[in-house]
Amino acid sequence: MGSPRKLERRNVVDMESNENCATKASSLRQPSKIPPPTPAKGLFEMSASDNNARAAAASMMPPPGLIPMKHKVSGLPEPAPKRKTLAERAGETRTNGAAPPSSRPVNGAVKAAAIAGPRNPSLSSSTSSRNISSSSYASSTSNGSRPPSSLNHRPQTAMGHARSASQSVVSNMRPATAMENHSAVNGSRAGIVPISISTYQFADTLQLRKQRGRYDNQSNYISDGWLSSRAAQSTQAQAQSQFHSKTLRGSSLSTAFQNLSISSALAEPRDGAANLNGEAECPKTPSSYIPRKLPSTPQIPLPPHPSTLISPYKTPNRSNSPIKEMFLSRSSNITAPVPAFDVDDRFEKVESQYAQLRGMIERSNTERNDMEERLSLQKIRLNELEVIRTQLSASNNALHSELEDAKVKLSTTTMALDDARRKHTYEVDDLRRKHRHDHDDLKDAHRKEMERLRRETQEEADTLRRQAETGSSTLRQAHREELAEVERRMKAALDDERSRRIQEVQEISTKLELHRQNTGLDIEQKDRENDQLRKELSQSHADFDRQKELNASLKHSLSEAHANNLSFETSNKAMKAKIDFLESDNQAQSQAFADLHKRMQEAIEAAEVAHAKLRAEETLRRKLHNQVQELKGNIRVFCRVRPTLPSAAEEELPAKIDFPDSSEDAKEVAVQGPEQKSALGKITTSTHNFSFDRVFGPSSQNSAVFSEISQLVQSALDGYNVCIFCYGQTGSGKTFTMTSPDGMIPRAVSQIYASATALEEKGWRYSMAGSFVEVYNEDLNDLLGEPGELDKKKIEIRHDTDKKRTELKGAESVVLDSADRVHELLARASKNRSVAATKANERSSRSHSVFILRLIGENGITGETSTGYGERLKETQNINKSLSCLGDVIGALGQGGGGMCRIGTASGQSKTLMFVMISPLQAHLSETLTSLKFATKVHNTHIGTAKKQTRVKD
Numbered sequence: 001m002g003s004p005r006k007l008e009r010r011n012v013v014d015m016e017s018n019e020n021c022a023t024k025a026s027s028l029r030q031p032s033k034i035p036p037p038t039p040a041k042g043l044f045e046m047s048a049s050d051n052n053a054r055a056a057a058a059s060m061m062p063p064p065g066l067i068p069m070k071h072k073v074s075g076l077p078e079p080a081p082k083r084k085t086l087a088e089r090a091g092e093t094r095t096n097g098a099a100p101p102s103s104r105p106v107n108g109a110v111k112a113a114a115i116a117g118p119r120n121p122s123l124s125s126s127t128s129s130r131n132i133s134s135s136s137y138a139s140s141t142s143n144g145s146r147p148p149s150s151l152n153h154r155p156q157t158a159m160g161h162a163r164s165a166s167q168s169v170v171s172n173m174r175p176a177t178a179m180e181n182h183s184a185v186n187g188s189r190a191g192i193v194p195i196s197i198s199t200y201q202f203a204d205t206l207q208l209r210k211q212r213g214r215y216d217n218q219s220n221y222i223s224d225g226w227l228s229s230r231a232a233q234s235t236q237a238q239a240q241s242q243f244h245s246k247t248l249r250g251s252s253l254s255t256a257f258q259n260l261s262i263s264s265a266l267a268e269p270r271d272g273a274a275n276l277n278g279e280a281e282c283p284k285t286p287s288s289y290i291p292r293k294l295p296s297t298p299q300i301p302l303p304p305h306p307s308t309l310i311s312p313y314k315t316p317n318r319s320n321s322p323i324k325e326m327f328l329s330r331s332s333n334i335t336a337p338v339p340a341f342d343v344d345d346r347f348e349k350v351e352s353q354y355a356q357l358r359g360m361i362e363r364s365n366t367e368r369n370d371m372e373e374r375l376s377l378q379k380i381r382l383n384e385l386e387v388i389r390t391q392l393s394a395s396n397n398a399l400h401s402e403l404e405d406a407k408v409k410l411s412t413t414t415m416a417l418d419d420a421r422r423k424h425t426y427e428v429d430d431l432r433r434k435h436r437h438d439h440d441d442l443k444d445a446h447r448k449e450m451e452r453l454r455r456e457t458q459e460e461a462d463t464l465r466r467q468a469e470t471g472s473s474t475l476r477q478a479h480r481e482e483l484a485e486v487e488r489r490m491k492a493a494l495d496d497e498r499s500r501r502i503q504e505v506q507e508i509s510t511k512l513e514l515h516r517q518n519t520g521l522d523i524e525q526k527d528r529e530n531d532q533l534r535k536e537l538s539q540s541h542a543d544f545d546r547q548k549e550l551n552a553s554l555k556h557s558l559s560e561a562h563a564n565n566l567s568f569e570t571s572n573k574a575m576k577a578k579i580d581f582l583e584s585d586n587q588a589q590s591q592a593f594a595d596l597h598k599r600m601q602e603a604i605e606a607a608e609v610a611h612a613k614l615r616a617e618e619t620l621r622r623k624l625h626n627q628v629q630e631l632k633g634n635i636r637v638f639c640r641v642r643p644t645l646p647s648a649a650e651e652e653l654p655a656k657i658d659f660p661d662s663s664e665d666a667k668e669v670a671v672q673g674p675e676q677k678s679a680l681g682k683i684t685t686s687t688h689n690f691s692f693d694r695v696f697g698p699s700s701q702n703s704a705v706f707s708e709i710s711q712l713v714q715s716a717l718d719g720y721n722v723c724i725f726c727y728g729q730t731g732s733g734k735t736f737t738m739t740s741p742d743g744m745i746p747r748a749v750s751q752i753y754a755s756a757t758a759l760e761e762k763g764w765r766y767s768m769a770g771s772f773v774e775v776y777n778e779d780l781n782d783l784l785g786e787p788g789e790l791d792k793k794k795i796e797i798r799h800d801t802d803k804k805r806t807e808l809k810g811a812e813s814v815v816l817d818s819a820d821r822v823h824e825l826l827a828r829a830s831k832n833r834s835v836a837a838t839k840a841n842e843r844s845s846r847s848h849s850v851f852i853l854r855l856i857g858e859n860g861i862t863g864e865t866s867t868g869y870g871e872r873l874k875e876t877q878n879i880n881k882s883l884s885c886l887g888d889v890i891g892a893l894g895q896g897g898g899g900m901c902r903i904g905t906a907s908g909q910s911k912t913l914m915f916v917m918i919s920p921l922q923a924h925l926s927e928t929l930t931s932l933k934f935a936t937k938v939h940n941t942h943i944g945t946a947k948k949q950t951r952v953k954d
């Protein structure tokens with residue numbers, strides 16, 4: 001975008017060029033293959049007619065008014081009435097105002113022609129031809145020969161000419177008209193500038209025509225008259241043509257004037273005074289009109305025959321034109337006189353036409369002034385518009401900047417809105433979390449309250465029990481006394497009973513004796529009676545039968561009596577035995593008591609011996625158990641492959657995992673590695689075999705796994721530090737194995753409780769406390785603390801090298817006074833972990849949770865104490881740092897550098913069991929192999945003998 005000034009200038013230039021174009025356009029000729037009898041053609045003919053002006057003047061030349069009439073337009077205004085003749089006006093001094101300034105350079109060719117004119121006959125002849133016609137001038141200013149048509153295209157339009165004008169000097173293009181020639185010579189537009197000059201020059205031309213006519217009149221009037229009339233005719237024809245153009249196109253006056261001016265340029269040298277005056281009065285005359293020194297008219301040689309001028313490029317039409325024969329030539333055979341034209345009449349006509357032209361020029365000037373005024377107005381308007389445009393662009397810029405500001409504000413507002421929305425979301429989340437925490441707190445408080453109530457109830461129950469026990473001992477004493485009383489009473493009763501029984505027995509014995517005696521008497525009497533009867537038998541057989549019957553009945557009675565006698569004898573014997581027993585009871589009882597006491601003393605002594613033996617055996621058992629554990633290895637590696645879950649997606653294909661020694665205590669696992677493509681494109685798979693202390697397949701249950709580690713739990717009870725940790729990728733079953741309701745931790749705690757209860761009779765009293773911490777970002781967080789303090793409350797690890805104990809300062813320790821308490825503890829830790837996991841998704845896979853069970857055992861009899869730690873670590877494979885650290889630790893432990901770096905109690909002081917957890921899926925195959933390789937490394941590590949943490953009470 002240019003500056004306003006530039007724009008204005010460009011507009012002006014455009015307008016000028018438009019005007020120029022319009023002007024040029026007005027001089028356009030319709031292209032025609034047959035050249036019309038234009039003045040250009042006539043100029044050549046006029047050159048030729050210098051010698052034969054008379055020849056066929058009437059027939060060859062059209063009457064003066066004929067050519068103008070051809071182009072005359074009916075609407076053309078009539079010329080103004082004549083005031084002065086051209087001859088008169090030719091002598092007048094030209095005004096400066098009529099001569100526009102010109103900066104056009106003098107054409108070199110013209111200058112050369114002017115300078116070299118007298119010396120070069122051919123040039124002078126051509127120059128003379130210029131006096132007659134601009135067309136011939138154009139020819140002469142060229143190289144003297146017409147250029148080949150192929151190189152010198154004659155412009156078909158004014159525009160074409162305008163374009164070619166600047167090239168015309170170089171290419172020697174033949175102009176179509178004098179006007180075009182003029183333009184070509186000057187190399188600049190021919191528009192307005194020549195108008196005022198032509199007035200003056202045209203007058204000169206006319207004057208010269210007259211003088212020449214007169215001169216010629218003296219010598220060859222006819223020829224001169226022909227020349228003059230021919231020139232006038234040519235001028236008139238041009239003027240008429242310009243009128244015609246003006247009328248048709250409205251702005252071709254300058255073109256017409258240019259034609260005239262060229263003629264005047266030819267006329268200038270003829271009259272030295274006029275020429276000098278012209279130069280003096282109009283120093284700004286265009287350079288193309290600089291007076292040239294030309295030979296005076298009388299010495300002007302006749303131009304060569306047109307055919308010689310244009311011979312190289314003779315137009316076929318022209319050469320074949322029959323008109324050519326109508327012109328005079330040396331070879332013309334003139335036989336009849338040719339009538340002369342009336343020159344004055346022609347001049348008058350030309351004058352009138354000139355006046356007409358002048359009027360038109362004035363009008364044109366007026367129009368031009370109007371146009372200039374309009375142009376200046378337009379320029380002003382343009383400036384105003386430019387100012388408005390500037391203002392508008394300024395306001396546009398302001399609006400743009402406002403728009404940008406508004407956009408920025410909008411984006412700021414949007415961002416603020418987003419921030420507010422995000423903040424609101426965070427606040428809602430926080431509130432939700434707080435609400436959840438409050439809820440959990442309430443639940444905790446409720447649980448605590450319940451515990452408190454339960455404890456109070458327990459205490460009350462204890463009090464009651466104590467009271468009951470007190471009551472019961474009183475009762476027992478009373479009972480004992482009562483029992484003694486009863487015993488006494490029983491003894492008295494027994495004595496009474498005994499004496500009563502003895503008395504009864506004596507009575508019975510007496511009765512029995514009496515009865516026997518009576519029976520004997522009866523028998524004797526019966527015998528007598530028998531005898532009597534026998535005697536009487538003879539007397540009577542009937543009496544015998546009767547006697548027999550009686551005898552039978554008597555026998556029966558006898559048997560009954562005998563039975564009774566026997567029973568009586570038995571009871572008598574029993575009674576006798578009883579009496580004997582009762583008589584001997586007192587002594588036996590005292591003897592029995594003494595025996596019993598003796599035996600009891602012996603039993604107590606034997607029990608004491610047995611207890612001592614048992615304790616010695618328990619110590620031996622522990623020692624042997626520990627030796628067994630040591631033999632099994634203080635760091636053991638178990639591998640567990642979890643089953644494919646029913647919820648697993650279909651595309652989760654299982655990996656090929658085999659258990660070559662699939663027995664109850666399998667120790668080997670074989671994993672088929674990923675497919676590998678050889679250079680030849682052959683696909684191979686390799687099987688990786690691993691062996692560990694124990695391998696559990698997918699179908700293994702937690703109970704089976706625990707049976708393998710229960711001995712380690714026993715070691716914890718025996719006072720050894722035990723570390724059990726799971727290692728494996730996410731989702732491989734670590735949590736399931738360790739903290740599920742039947743996982744290792746609940747089972748271990750239950751076993752410890754059961755064993756502790758069993759050991760109570762051996763004098764051991766155990767107390768248990770559990771802590772649950774999380775290692776995240778190398779910080780320890782308490783999973784049993786308040787959820788809000790999870791990442792805030794920091795826990796310190798303190799290691800007492802003297803006591804060889806490691807403690808976590810700040811971690812909450814929950815007393816496990818019943819086996820069920822561990823479930824609560826695990827649930828609390830799990831909840832805290834899930835709260836933490838919602839804050840950071842990756843937390844689960846980047847954190848390690850450690851459950852620490854602290855066992856303190858005291859033996860009231862022996863005074864021994866044992867302190868052991870059971871630890872459960874859940875190590876996640878995802879952390880390479882942890883992996884390498886763990887590897888380093890275990891490696892260092894294997895080389896006896898246990899104190900260098902510690903993970904929990906995984907050192908020479910402890911027994912360590914590592915679970916390597918394996919996912920059965922193909923997708924996790926590479927992690928599976930990495931885990932197994934690492935576990936193999938650990939398995940190959942030997943850790944020094946574990947030392948029991950036993951102190952003898954002072």
Ligand SMILES: Nc1ncnc2c1ncn2[C@@H]1O[C@H](COP(=O)(O)OP(=O)(O)OP(=O)(O)O)[C@@H](O)[C@H]1O
Binds near residue numbers: 733734
């Ligand atoms: N032996 C098994 N038998 C049946 N289901 C199992 C077994 N082992 C693991 N699972 C199941 O597999 C899933 C993932 O196990 P788990 O959550 O214990 O993995 P993890 O190793 O603790 O994962 P993370 O490291 O992410 O905590 C759980 O749904 C669990 O119930």
